[in-house]
Amino acid sequence: MAMGISKLIALMATLLFLLFVLFKSLNLPLISILLLYTSLISYLISVASHPYLNVPLLLGKSSDGTFPLWSTLLFGPFLFSMRLFVFLRRMMIGEPLFTEISVGLFVGGWPSSLEHLPPGDAAVIDCTCELPRSSVLSHNAYMCFATWDTRAPQPFQIESAVRWACMKRTLKKPVFIHCAYGHGRSVCLMCALLVTLGLAKDWKMAEKMIKEKRPSISLNDLQCRNLEEWSSNRITPKKVA
Numbered sequence: 274m275a276m277g278i279s280k281l282i283a284l285m286a287t288l289l290f291l292l293f294v295l296f297k298s299l300n301l302p303l304i305s306i307l308l309l310y311t312s313l314i315s316y317l318i319s320v321a322s323h324p325y326l327n328v329p330l331l332l333g334k335s336s337d338g339t340f341p342l343w344s345t346l347l348f349g350p351f352l353f354s355m356r357l358f359v360f361l362r363r364m365m366i367g368e369p370l371f372t373e374i375s376v377g378l379f380v381g382g383w384p385s386s387l388e389h390l391p392p393g394d395a396a397v398i399d400c401t402c403e404l405p406r407s408s409v410l411s412h413n414a415y416m417c418f419a420t421w422d423t424r425a426p427q428p429f430q431i432e433s434a435v436r437w438a439c440m441k442r443t444l445k446k447p448v449f450i451h452c453a454y455g456h457g458r459s460v461c462l463m464c465a466l467l468v469t470l471g472l473a474k475d476w477k478m479a480e481k482m483i484k485e486k487r488p489s490i491s492l493n494d495l496q497c498r499n500l501e502e503w504s505s506n507r508i509t510p511k512k513v514a
Contacts, residue, residue, distance in 0.1 A: 278422045279323040286315030311350040318351055322421040324495065329402035329419040338399055338406025338417045355403045359383055359453050371455065372487040375472050377447040380463045380483065380490075381455035384409055395449040396441035398434050400426060400458035414441060420458050425496040428503040431465045436509050438466050456489055461496040465503055471512045476500045 289312035296305040321331040332352070333344035345352065363370070363382065370389045371381025379391040383404050390409060397410055402419035416437050418430045426434065438448045448466070452458035464479035473479035484490055492500070 277324075278424070279319050282315050282322065283319040286312045286319060289315060314348060314351055318348070322424070324424070327421065327424055329421050329424075332402050332419070334402050334405075334417060334419045336417050338410070338415060340405055352403065352405075359404065360385075362454070366454065366489070368487075368489055371449065371451070372483075374463060374483050374486050375467065375470075377442070378463065378466065378470075378472075379447060379449040380459050380487065381449065381451050383407065383451055383453050384449075391447055391449050393447040395447040396438065398438060398448065398450040398459075398462060400450065400452040400462060404453060414446065418462070420452070422453055423457065423493060425461055425493075425499040426458065428499055428506065431462060431499065431503040432507055432509060434462045435465050435469045435507075438462075439469060439509065439512070442470070454489075455487065456491055457493060457496060460487075460490045460492060461500060464492075464500055465507075468504070469507075469509055469511055476504055 289308050293305050293308035293312055296308060318331065320326060321328045332348055333341050335341070340352065359382075369381070370384065371379045371391055373379050373391065377393070379395065383401060384390050384407050387409050394413065396414040397416070399406065399415065399417040400420050401417075402421055406415060406417065416434070418426050418434050420426050420430070438450070441448055450459045450462050450466070460480070460483055463483060464473070464476040467473040467479035467482060468476055473482055480490075480492055
């Protein structure tokens with residue numbers, strides 16, 4: 274989403290509101306109420322995902338990847354539309370769902386079937402706040418660092434994710450970091466992991482390594498800034514490759 278999720282959702286909310294006005298004029302109250310509700314919820318999400326607020330906790334996704342009942346009821350239309358959007362866009366992109374960057378280190382998009390998972394019972398880091406933990410991950414070691422699409426994990430989240438991934442690597446487990454498509458949020462964390470494991474000198478070199486294997490990736494300014502801040506203040510020591 275090159276224009277940013279906040280603007281995109283605001284446009285969608287405006288379209289839904291215009292449809293509400295249309296159906297209200299046609300005297301179709303049930304449809305118009307549903308459109309109005311979805312429009313208002315979308316405006317709320319647009320505000321919460323704005324860079325100046327950036328509150329992914331609004332959707333209530335927990336570290337184990339589940340959404341509480343209140344979130345499913347309140348944000349159901351948005352959560353369902355995001356899953357549908359991911360499926361449709363994935364069909365249009367036509368790229369592999371995941372890519373192996375280095376031995377046992379994978380980055381990619383949201384897995385919805387077993388064929389979307391790397392081999393070897395991978396430990397999974399999920400960067401999404403809008404997509405649920407897939408049922409195919411029920412037996413995988415899993416951690417979620419909820420982040421809006423086109424936004425970036427906070428430096429402290431990057432540090433926590435790297436520490437968790439390094440612990441799994443000491444157990445000889447593959448690590449799979451995913452967001453919706455494997456282009457931004459997940460790449461941000463993979464850059465930090467490559468640096469920490471001693472496979473890249475810095476996050477910029479790590480980004481180049483990933484781009485060679487997965488050409489469609491692209492870090493935005495916010496993701497680069499957070500990586501730079503993490504690099505300046507990181508705690509986990511760099512390992513020798």
